[in-house]
Amino acid sequence: MRREIPIAICFLAGIFYTLELFIPHRQVLSIFETVRQWAQILIAFAYVLAIANILRVNFHAIQKNQRDWPYKVVLIVSLFFMITLGIFFGGIGEGTIFDWVYYHAQYPLQSTMFALLAFFIASAAFRAFRIRTLEAALLAVTAVLVMIGRVPVGEELWNNFPDFTEWIMNVPQLAGKRAIMIGAALGAISTALKVLTGLERTYLGGE
Amino acid sequence: MKVISFIRVLFFFLYFLLIASPLSFAQEDLSQSWFNPHRVNMLIFLIFFFAIIIYFIDRAKKGKSLFIRRIAGLDAIEEAVGRATEMGKPVLFIPGIEDIDQIQTVAAMIILGNVAKMVAAYDTPLFVPICRPMVVPVAEERVKEGYASAGRPDAYNRDNVRYISDEQFAYAAGVQGIMLRDRPAANLMFGSFFAESLMLAETGFLTGAIQVAGTANIHQLPFFVVACDYTIIGEELFASSAYLSKEPKLLGSLKGSDLTKAIIIGILALGAILETLGITQFTRWFFIE
Amino acid sequence: MKRILEKLETLDRRIIFIFIFLSIAIPLLLPVNMDFSVTPPVRSFYDAIESIPPGSKVLVSCDYDPGSMPELFPMNVAAFYHLLSRDLKVITIQLWPTGTLLAERAMSEVLKDLPVKEYGVDWVNLGFKEGREVVMVSLGTSIPKTFPNDMHGTKIEDIPIMEGVNTFDDIAMLVNISGGLPGTREWVQQVVLRYHVKLGSGCTAVVAPEFYPYLQSGQLVGLLGGMKGAAEYEKLIKRPGTARRGMDAQSVSHIVVFLFILIGNIAYFSVKGVKKRLKV
Numbered sequence: 123m124r125r126e127i128p129i130a131i132c133f134l135a136g137i138f139y140t141l142e143l144f145i146p147h148r149q150v151l152s153i154f155e156t157v158r159q160w161a162q163i164l165i166a167f168a169y170v171l172a173i174a175n176i177l178r179v180n181f182h183a184i185q186k187n188q189r190d191w192p193y194k195v196v197l198i199v200s201l202f203f204m205i206t207l208g209i210f211f212g213g214i215g216e217g218t219i220f221d222w223v224y225y226h227a228q229y230p231l232q233s234t235m236f237a238l239l240a241f242f243i244a245s246a247a248f249r250a251f252r253i254r255t256l257e258a259a260l261l262a263v264t265a266v267l268v269m270i271g272r273v274p275v276g277e278e279l280w281n282n283f284p285d286f287t288e289w290i291m292n293v294p295q296l297a298g299k300r301a302i303m304i305g306a307a308l309g310a311i312s313t314a315l316k317v318l319t320g321l322e323r324t325y326l327g328g329e
Numbered sequence: 330m331k332v333i334s335f336i337r338v339l340f341f342f343l344y345f346l347l348i349a350s351p352l353s354f355a356q357e358d359l360s361q362s363w364f365n366p367h368r369v370n371m372l373i374f375l376i377f378f379f380a381i382i383i384y385f386i387d388r389a390k391k392g393k394s395l396f397i398r399r400i401a402g403l404d405a406i407e408e409a410v411g412r413a414t415e416m417g418k419p420v421l422f423i424p425g426i427e428d429i430d431q432i433q434t435v436a437a438m439i440i441l442g443n444v445a446k447m448v449a450a451y452d453t454p455l456f457v458p459i460c461r462p463m464v465v466p467v468a469e470e471r472v473k474e475g476y477a478s479a480g481r482p483d484a485y486n487r488d489n490v491r492y493i494s495d496e497q498f499a500y501a502a503g504v505q506g507i508m509l510r511d512r513p514a515a516n517l518m519f520g521s522f523f524a525e526s527l528m529l530a531e532t533g534f535l536t537g538a539i540q541v542a543g544t545a546n547i548h549q550l551p552f553f554v555v556a557c558d559y560t561i562i563g564e565e566l567f568a569s570s571a572y573l574s575k576e577p578k579l580l581g582s583l584k585g586s587d588l589t590k591a592i593i594i595g596i597l598a599l600g601a602i603l604e605t606l607g608i609t610q611f612t613r614w615f616f617i618e
Numbered sequence: 619m620k621r622i623l624e625k626l627e628t629l630d631r632r633i634i635f636i637f638i639f640l641s642i643a644i645p646l647l648l649p650v651n652m653d654f655s656v657t658p659p660v661r662s663f664y665d666a667i668e669s670i671p672p673g674s675k676v677l678v679s680c681d682y683d684p685g686s687m688p689e690l691f692p693m694n695v696a697a698f699y700h701l702l703s704r705d706l707k708v709i710t711i712q713l714w715p716t717g718t719l720l721a722e723r724a725m726s727e728v729l730k731d732l733p734v735k736e737y738g739v740d741w742v743n744l745g746f747k748e749g750r751e752v753v754m755v756s757l758g759t760s761i762p763k764t765f766p767n768d769m770h771g772t773k774i775e776d777i778p779i780m781e782g783v784n785t786f787d788d789i790a791m792l793v794n795i796s797g798g799l800p801g802t803r804e805w806v807q808q809v810v811l812r813y814h815v816k817l818g819s820g821c822t823a824v825v826a827p828e829f830y831p832y833l834q835s836g837q838l839v840g841l842l843g844g845m846k847g848a849a850e851y852e853k854l855i856k857r858p859g860t861a862r863r864g865m866d867a868q869s870v871s872h873i874v875v876f877l878f879i880l881i882g883n884i885a886y887f888s889v890k891g892v893k894k895r896l897k898v
Contacts (some may be wrong), residue, residue, distance in 0.1 A: 140375070143812075144368055146359035155759045162749035162756075165428075172461065172462030175492040182488050215770060216722045224684075224719055232685035232716075235498035236408065237683045239524055240871065242531040245631040248878045250555040252886050262883075266876050272846055274652035275869035284657055296830050299547055300488060302563040303831065304593060306545035308378075309567030310432040312586040317435060320571055321386065321578050362785060363833045427799060428750070496716070497798060498685045523798045524685070524824060 129320040136318035176201065264290060371617055382585030390582030394545040397580055402541055402561035403572050406440075409515035409539045410447045418514035420444065421455035423504060423529060425520020425544070426460040426497055429467055432567070433545050437520035438464075438471050439570040440543075444517060445475020449484060456507055457490045460500045466491050501525035505532045518557070519566060522549045530556035543569070626885035631811070634878055641874040659833055662849040663818045663840020666791060672705035674790035675783060677757075679805070680724070682797030683716035686822050692861035693820040693848035694724040694795045698741075700855045702732050706790070707779050708741040711765065713753055713800050718746045718769060731857070738777045745769030750800040754808045754880055758786055786813040791839075793845035796821045802829055802838070810837050820847065 140155050143220040180194040188194075204223065212218040229312030270276040280286075316322035339542050359365055363559055364476075411420060413420045422444055424437035441457065448455040457472060469490045476485040493503035508516065517532040518526070519542070526549040533540045534556050542553040543561030553560045561569070564586070571579035596615075603611045656664075670676065678697060682690045701708050702894060710725070712718045719741055729735060744765040747753045756764040761783055762774045774780045782788055792815045796802040802819040810817050816839050819829060823844025832838040842851050848861035 130421070142373055144365050145363060146365045148360040150363075151349065151360075151759055155756065155763070158749075158752045158756050158759075161752045162747070165750070165752070166748045168462035171465055172492045172495070175459075175462075175465050179488045179491045214718065216719065216726065221719055221722075223454050225723075228716075229684035229687065232496070232498045232683060233687055234690070235502055235528070236524060236685035238528060241631075241635045241638050241641065242527045244871075244878060245634050246527060246531055246552070246555045248629065248631075248634055248874050248882050251879045251882065253883055257714065262879060269872045269876060273869040273872045274654035275873060277654050278652060284655055288657055291827060291830055292834070295827060296834065297863050299827065300831055301545050302545075302550075305590060306547075306563035307695050308586045308590055308593075309564030310545070311378060312382060313432050313436060313567045313570075314583050315382060316570075316582055317432075322439065323583065431799075497683065521799065524822065536858075546828075548825050 129323060133318050133320065136314070173201070175199060264294075347405055352378055368617060370615060378585075378589050382582045383566045385585040385588070386578050386581035389577035389584075391604075392577075395577070395584055396579045397568075397572060397575075397583065400561065400565050400568065401421060402543060402559040403569055404564065405539075405541050405559040406444060406517060409517065409541055410444065410451060410453060412539055413448075413514035414451040414453045419456055419511055420448050420517065421504075421507060421511075421513035421533075421538075422455060422457045423516065423520070424457065424459065424464060424468065425518075425522050426525065427501060427521035428461040429463045431521050433521040433608045434461075434464060436566050436569060438467050440477050440519050440573070441468060442471040443573045445472040447475075447477050449479030449481045450474040452481070452484065454486070454540045455489060456511065456513065458500070458504050458507060459490065459492045460497075461495050462492060465490065497523060497525055501528050504529055508532050508536050508538070512536050512538075514538055516540045518544075518553070519561070519569075520544065521546055522553075527552035527556060533557075622890065623885045623888045626881055627889055629878075629882070632771050635876070637874050639872060641865045641871040642867045646863065647871045649863060649866050651862075652869060654846075654850065654853075656850045656854055657847075659843065660847050661821075661840075661842035662833075663842055664851065664854045666816060666818050666839040667697075667700055667704065667706070667793075670704070670706055673707065675707040675709055675779070675788060676701050676791045676793060677786075677789045678708055678721075678793045678795070680710060680717040680721040680795045681714045681801050682720065682795055683714055684694065684720070686797035687720060688699070688860075688864070689822050689845050689848065690795050690797055690820060691720060692845070692864075693842045693851055694721065694857045695727050695855065695859060696848060696855055696861075697793055697795065697820065698724055698728040699857055700851075701729065701793075702728060702735050703855070704739060706843060709744065709779065709783065709789075710741070711744045711757075713744040713750055714797065715746045715748075718743070718797075722769075726844065738772075739779055742779050743769045744774075751804050751808050754800070754805060755812070757875045758809060758813045760784060761788075761892045763800055778801075789815060791816040791818060793818045796825070798825070802826075802832075806832050807839050818842075820851075823847075886889045 138154075138157065142150075145151075178196065182196055183194050187252045204220070207218075207220040207223060208214050211220065214224075242261045247265070251258070251265060253259040253262055268287050268290055270279070271283040271290075276283035276287070313322065350509055377473075385395075390458045410420055422441055424441060425431075427434050429435065429438075445455060455472060457468050458470055469487065472490055473482070473485050473487075476482055493500045504525075508529075509532065516529070516538045518529060518540070522529075522542075522544050523546065526544070526546075528542060530542065530553055540557040541559045542557040542581070543566040544550065544553065545563045545566055547563065550560065550562060560616070567586075568583050571583045600615075603609075667676075678694075680694055682694075684732065694855070698708060698710075708725075710721050711720055725741060725743070735741060745768060747765060749756070753764060762780065768774070768777060786792070786809065788789055792805065792809070794802050794805050796805075797821055800818075802821055802825075805817055805819075809815055817837070818840040819838055821829060821844075822843035823846065826841060826843030826847070829838060829841055829843075833841050842848055845861050845864045848859075849865050852859050852862050
């Protein structure tokens with residue numbers, strides 16, 4: 123029963139959402155609406171689970187004096203600090219303390235992380251674009267053309283460079299992308315079907 | 330006979346799609362209708378696709394052997410786990426940054442179960458950092474199950490499946506931290522990845538880990554191809570459960586998908602020819618209102 | 619010479635990092651303001667908004683975080699400015715918790731140029747709602763039920779701009795500023811197909827190629843891809859912003875990456891010779 127009930131729920135939920143695509147009746151739509159509200163509540167409650175997991179893992183590490191445990195203290199303090207600011211110190215709107223911390227701490231931290239990508243892309247490109255074979259040569263040449271053509275300097279070099287890169291994006295790039303997309307979509311539908319019908323039940327565990 | 334019955338099914342499908350399904354509708358109020366006639370084509374496709382998959386599963390159940398080509402990336406998982414064991418270092422499994430309602434994450438969980446079995450058998454630590462809260466219980470269950478089925482339930486450490494953050498870059502920073510501190514010898518990245526993919530893969534490359542990645546997020550594939558030792562592309566990710574388990578039922582469903590893809594290629598080719606000739610009705614039948 | 623080439627072949631990545639840093643920092647400090655033309659996806663995004671009659675309501679979903687802010691914030695500001703300057707009504711929502719404050723900031727920047735625009739009358743921020751795709755579909759059934767209050771807790775019934783807004787039928791266009799998932803892909807899959815809404819997207823450069831199929835099929839009416847897309851859009855609305863300023867830096871850094879690829883290959887073939895490398 124430990125596995126049959128979840129599979130049955132999964133099946134009914136899957137069929138339910140599939141039917142929603144085909145049944146436009148008002149009464150049925152209102153049932154869908156209610157179920158969607160349940161789903162929203164369920165997703166929101168998952169954060170409680172996640173916070174419990176964070177606290178458990180990090181408290182264990184602090185208790186056992188594991189390497190880098192002071193960082194875990196910072197993590198837990200920051201977690202409760204932001205929750206407290208949001209709830210007890212004027213909410214999260216513009217001009218609040220929460221907003222100030224968000225803008226002056228989270229914004230630069232996250233932007234820095236994303237900015238690192240520029241450095242990683244450069245070092246990966248340097249390493250990867252070696253013309254070892256004909257395919258690698260095609261890849262490298264196309265990459266360089268698109269890279270130069272999509273910035274103003276490309277247009278300075280040749281007026282039609284942006285149009286040429288647009289063509290690369292719209293024709294050869296898109297053809298390959300569509301092929302992978304169609305394959306991946308079919309794979310996703312097939313996996314969904316296996317999950318719904320209980321053929322694929324490994325994700326449930328407890329075998 | 331089989332070819333004839335297949336042609337029959339195909340004919341039936343095309344008949345409904347091209348003749349029986351309505352071509353166009355005026356915008357009308359459907360709030361009192363029990364069926365949306367604009368989506369007949371979609372319904373027929375779904376039924377047809379499901380029928381093909383069920384047919385092949387049924388065939389597989391009857392003991393027909395089904396061929397599946399080698400997927401180097403999935404074979405490499407065992408090699409990576411073996412190498413980590415030899416080096417006495419942990420294995421890191423990153424299941425993407427999406428929630429459990431994303432089918433890629435479900436596929437990642439399926440692979441995680443298999444990886445957990447392998448690491449339990451080799452007695453190698455397995456770290457699973459999680460980005461979305463809903464994935465935590467599923468991943469815990471999968472890893473626990475893997476250890477149990479390898480006969481090592483005592484070796485399962487609950488703290489190794491850990492929620493990091495559902496903030497993309499906070500998560501990336503957390504995982505990069507694990508890579509640099511614990512120096513896993515194998516990084517397995519399966520699921521839905523975005524901008525963090527190259528950060529993770531490059532950091533993994535820096536630590537000298539053997540890296541296997543798989544995603545259906547096409548825009549991240551180039552990054553994985555560049556920085557990882559093996560990359561599983563698009564639908565190969567969804568074929569993983571069948572490939573790893575070799576269970577006939579799952580292999581059957583894979584065959585069904587392949588046949589459907591072949592039919593879609595045929596339809597695309599026909600559509601392209603007809604469009605080139607100026608006949609647009611055929612492609613219009615596939616539009617979804 | 620050979621030793622130099624060998625070193626170049628396995629160049630320390632930190633040297634590459636320094637060059638990339640300089641190639642971005644110097645043009646930002648000493649801009650040249652290179653000119654550029656507008657590409658068709660950006661032009662069609664602009665035209666789609668231009669074609670909406672004044673007074674219509676546009677839903678803007680700001681689904682991004684500070685990480686992708688350098689690329690997406692300029693287009694968010696530009697989109698708000700374009701919409702409000704055309705007397706369109708802006709209803710903004712966020713499906714990413716981090717998007718709420720960014721949308722507020724984007725609007726404050728715009729209001730410096732358009733101080734007459736009034737909260738609740740010309741624009742409203744309905745805030746963040748957890749639920750991702752579920753929220754998207756719920757909006758199709760009922761916007762007031764999905765967002766019963768705005769982000770400050772004011773009831774929807776008390777907000778003038780929300781009068782007569784029930785479903786996507788009452789929305790002239792949907793604009794999505796997308797940093798990942800949930801984002802443009804999900805809006806296309808869940809909403810465009812079901813409710814036939816016009817959708818324009820602004821996304822990061824790395825994801826933009828994935829949305830080209832939607833653009834070709836008409837499921838997207840326009841696409842702003844990354845900082846270049848944002849800069850082109852700023853040019854169209856004649857309000858240069860941070861994206862425009864970033865164009866020189868992007869140009870130089872692309873050239874530097876190209877040079878590194880070139881150097882890498884020259885070193886690669888020089889060390890052992892073309893024949894050995896290509897195994898011919």
